[in-house]
Amino acid sequence: MKRTTLDHLLNPQSVALFGASNRPNTIGTVVLSSIMQAQPNFPVYPINPRHEFLHGLPCYYDLKSVKGSVELAIVATSIKNVPDILKVCGKAGIKAVMVLSPTAYKHRSDKSSTFDKIRRLVKQYDIKLLGPGCFGVQRPQNNFSAWLGVDQAKPGKLALVSESGGVCSSLIDWATQQDIGFSQVIALGHAADLDIGDILDYLINDPSTHSILLYLEHMTPARKLLSSLRAAASIKPVILLTAQTEVEYLHDATLTAALQRAGVIRAYRLNDLIAAAQVLMMGKKLRSDGLGIIGNGRGINSLAVQRARRLKIELYQPAEPCLKALAATLPKTSKIGNPVNIYNDVDEAHIIAAAETLLADKTCSAVLILIAPTSVNNATKLAHALIDLYRRQRKPVLVCLLGGDSVEKARRMIDDVGMACFKTPESAIEGYSFLLSFYRNQQLLLQTPGSSAFETSTDLQQASQQLDHKIKQGGSLTNPQFKTLLANFHIDIDTIASSLVFRGLPLQLEMRPDSEFGPAIHVFIAGTQIRAATMLPPLNPRLLQSFFAKLQLPINSSNDHLPLQQLLLQISDMVCELPQIERLLLSHQTDANSASEAVVLKRSATSAERYQHLAIHPYPNQLRSHFTTRSGDEIYVRPMRAEDADMEQSFVAQLSEETRYLRFMQNLKVLPPLWLARFTQIDYQREMALIALLRDGDEVTEVGVVRYTNSSDGYSCEFAIVVADKWQGQGVARYLMNQIIAIARDRGFKEMVGVVLRENHKMKKFCKSFGFVIGPDPDDETLVMARLQLSG
Numbered sequence: 001m002k003r004t005t006l007d008h009l010l011n012p013q014s015v016a017l018f019g020a021s022n023r024p025n026t027i028g029t030v031v032l033s034s035i036m037q038a039q040p041n042f043p044v045y046p047i048n049p050r051h052e053f054l055h056g057l058p059c060y061y062d063l064k065s066v067k068g069s070v071e072l073a074i075v076a077t078s079i080k081n082v083p084d085i086l087k088v089c090g091k092a093g094i095k096a097v098m099v100l101s102p103t104a105y106k107h108r109s110d111k112s113s114t115f116d117k118i119r120r121l122v123k124q125y126d127i128k129l130l131g132p133g134c135f136g137v138q139r140p141q142n143n144f145s146a147w148l149g150v151d152q153a154k155p156g157k158l159a160l161v162s163e164s165g166g167v168c169s170s171l172i173d174w175a176t177q178q179d180i181g182f183s184q185v186i187a188l189g190h191a192a193d194l195d196i197g198d199i200l201d202y203l204i205n206d207p208s209t210h211s212i213l214l215y216l217e218h219m220t221p222a223r224k225l226l227s228s229l230r231a232a233a234s235i236k237p238v239i240l241l242t243a244q245t246e247v248e249y250l251h252d253a254t255l256t257a258a259l260q261r262a263g264v265i266r267a268y269r270l271n272d273l274i275a276a277a278q279v280l281m282m283g284k285k286l287r288s289d290g291l292g293i294i295g296n297g298r299g300i301n302s303l304a305v306q307r308a309r310r311l312k313i314e315l316y317q318p319a320e321p322c323l324k325a326l327a328a329t330l331p332k333t334s335k336i337g338n339p340v341n342i343y344n345d346v347d348e349a350h351i352i353a354a355a356e357t358l359l360a361d362k363t364c365s366a367v368l369i370l371i372a373p374t375s376v377n378n379a380t381k382l383a384h385a386l387i388d389l390y391r392r393q394r395k396p397v398l399v400c401l402l403g404g405d406s407v408e409k410a411r412r413m414i415d416d417v418g419m420a421c422f423k424t425p426e427s428a429i430e431g432y433s434f435l436l437s438f439y440r441n442q443q444l445l446l447q448t449p450g451s452s453a454f455e456t457s458t459d460l461q462q463a464s465q466q467l468d469h470k471i472k473q474g475g476s477l478t479n480p481q482f483k484t485l486l487a488n489f490h491i492d493i494d495t496i497a498s499s500l501v502f503r504g505l506p507l508q509l510e511m512r513p514d515s516e517f518g519p520a521i522h523v524f525i526a527g528t529q530i531r532a533a534t535m536l537p538p539l540n541p542r543l544l545q546s547f548f549a550k551l552q553l554p555i556n557s558s559n560d561h562l563p564l565q566q567l568l569l570q571i572s573d574m575v576c577e578l579p580q581i582e583r584l585l586l587s588h589q590t591d592a593n594s595a596s597e598a599v600v601l602k603r604s605a606t607s608a609e610r611y612q613h614l615a616i617h618p619y620p621n622q623l624r625s626h627f628t629t630r631s632g633d634e635i636y637v638r639p640m641r642a643e644d645a646d647m648e649q650s651f652v653a654q655l656s657e658e659t660r661y662l663r664f665m666q667n668l669k670v671l672p673p674l675w676l677a678r679f680t681q682i683d684y685q686r687e688m689a690l691i692a693l694l695r696d697g698d699e700v701t702e703v704g705v706v707r708y709t710n711s712s713d714g715y716s717c718e719f720a721i722v723v724a725d726k727w728q729g730q731g732v733a734r735y736l737m738n739q740i741i742a743i744a745r746d747r748g749f750k751e752m753v754g755v756v757l758r759e760n761h762k763m764k765k766f767c768k769s770f771g772f773v774i775g776p777d778p779d780d781e782t783l784v785m786a787r788l789q790l791s792g
Contacts, residue, residue, distance in 0.1 A: 156181020
């Protein structure tokens with residue numbers, strides 16, 4: 001696989017160290033020791049004109065003296081020297097630089113000036129730079145460690161990315177004691193160039209990384225970060241711990257809502273990062289709610305139930321057939337139900353039988369087995385039985401072995417097979433809560449709501465122009481203007497009051513901008529500071545189900561939730577389409593005379609880019625279209641959705657071998673799960689995929705797809721297109737290509753790039769017909785690059 005500049009930075013095959021030293025307690029000495037301690041299997045070039053040898057290696061006077069090629073330059077000199085070193089690296093063609101130099105300055109202006117120089121040089125020479133003030137990077141399985149901490153991480157499947165070197169170093173120390181390893185460790189420092197979003201994009205495609213752990217102190221740039229989090233969490237579990245001091249409580253609620261929509265698990269304690277990852281690395285996911293608990297003591301079961309209630313975890317309710325099966329299997333002294341209590345009995349046959357009975361019920365999502373040691377305990381024998389059960393089951397099986405030395409061997413046996421094993425009932429329930437959060441947040445991540453304003457007769461232009469005119473005039477909306485504004489989104493002002501009283505509960509709806517995540521919709525119990533829910537637009541009915549669940553007023557057959565649901569969806573559309581609205585306040589007392597209190601407009605003009613004000617880009621309904629093929633068939637085109645995964649897989653499977661090879665540049669019959677998720681779970685802010693469909697009654701068939709993804713340079717995008725064999729020559733590819741070029745141009749991309757097999761003459765001719773220029777791929781002679789200038 002072609003190596004990227006980020007591979008050079010995070011997994012280098014040759015390193016030059018500026019400022020290498022042997023003086024005690026200097027960065028140059030510490031990092032060189034770290035590099036050599038990892039026993040690198042690649043060239044290392046220390047650079048310092050004062051030394052001939054360091055750590056048994058030849059030391060070079062300057063970069064020109066180095067004869068071999070250099071993938072990564074590490075800078076451990078004074079920050080004042082960094083701009084000059086960047087110039088040297090840029091001229092030498094080095095594209096990856098890590099700056100460990102601390103950034104302490106007496107005057108802020110001096111720091112700002114140096115950072116400005118660094119950014120200019122990075123852009124001038126197309127360098128990817130980590131730092132300054134970076135604490136280091138480790139890639140244990142590849143023997144790379146440029147690290148200022150004490151410990152070398154063990155190889156493993158967890159990637160750890162932190163804005164704090166101290167937190168990073170502490171986690172590695174603790175994880176090493178627990179025999180937990182890492183695929184990649186990155187302590188970011190100041191983001192003069194690369195930020196957390198860039199790092200996440202790299203880890204998404206890293207085959208060595210199973211789960212991603214993040215410690216962040218800043219959530220900016222929020223929109224890019226959230227976009228990268230969504231992309232990463234659609235592929236791999238992402239657990240995030242954030243430390244934000246003096247945070248306003250509505251911001252914290254908005255942050256939680258944003259992470260849930262991104263599919264990310266939020267941790268609240270440092271040890272939660274590792275604990276959550278351990279559970280998720282079992283590889284067995286929940287398919288529903290409902291935990292079954294089995295224990296050999298009333299006390300330990302009670303502790304587990306108590307913790308579950310506090311975390312609002314729903315326990316599985318066994319049906320009558322399950323209860324009868326348990327009663328027939330277990331000793332008569334056992335308490336049948338959930339939890340199942342097998343008093344002081346650690347006979348593995350009883351434990352396994354109870355677990356299998358619960359897991360056989362479709363409504364039981366997972367089982368937690370709690371075992372306290374007794375004098376008749378055979379913990380090793382029990383561990384073998386539990387491991388066998390775990391291997392045979394598709395559902396998660398969690399174990400809690402209480403006690404110390406008497407069960408330590410059994411614990412290690414269970415840990416060694418990747419099974420989650422806990423020491424206390426409370427920690428076991430918390431472990432299950434991470435599985436549950438992952439399941440629920442993944443469901444939210446798959447939701448791609450759009451603005452329904454395109455499906456109704458909403459006059460967006462009129463509404464927007466009205467608000468722009470009012471902003472120029474100054475002042476508040478008049479009552480008639482307020483009524484007209486609501487009517488544009490089909491909101492009857494006379495029904496607002498009744499819609500905001502739900503089952504006797506008066507509610508207040510408030511939209512206010514969050515400093516990082518833009519507009520957020522908060523629902524309060526009217527007349528109180530009790531917040532019922534916080535939601536980020538856009539919304540749809542599935543997302544609102546969680547809101548009703550939080551009110552503990554679930555949806556029922558009476559459908560009495562529909563007026564409130566409809567109002568929330570309409571407000572979501574309004575917030576999406578009208579960035580001019582700064583704040584909105586509606587309550588059960590809102591009427592036609594409430595304009596001055598209900599709406600606050602922004603004081604200045606808003607961004608011209610549609611949906612720029614939102615943290616989550618709506619499903620782009622406006623990009624739907626249709627056309628007629630040369631043979632007269634009507635083809636419907638729309639942006640890809642997550643639920644298209646099965647159709648996309650079938651489409652690829654039905655392509656001819658030649659078409660699949662020319663599109664994917666390898667022989668494959670079906671899309672790997674990782675690829676399928678990447679292709680169908682689209683973040684419409686950073687990428688786009690249009691799917692061409694043929695409708696025949698109720699049957700819908702995919703006939704082609706085109707996509708672009710945002711390149712890391714920020715100004716170009718890479719396209720790919722494929723059409724079913726029987727539909728080639730019907731104008732499908734040409735229509736799709738015209739559409740995707742127009743979208744990319746509208747999004748502000750300067751260039752569109754395609755990678756094409758040199759032997760694919762048909763595609764090269766196709767690209768040329770749109771004005772693409774075909775040139776060689778500098779890294780692979782079997783490929784060519786097709787480039788189209790989109791502006792200027």
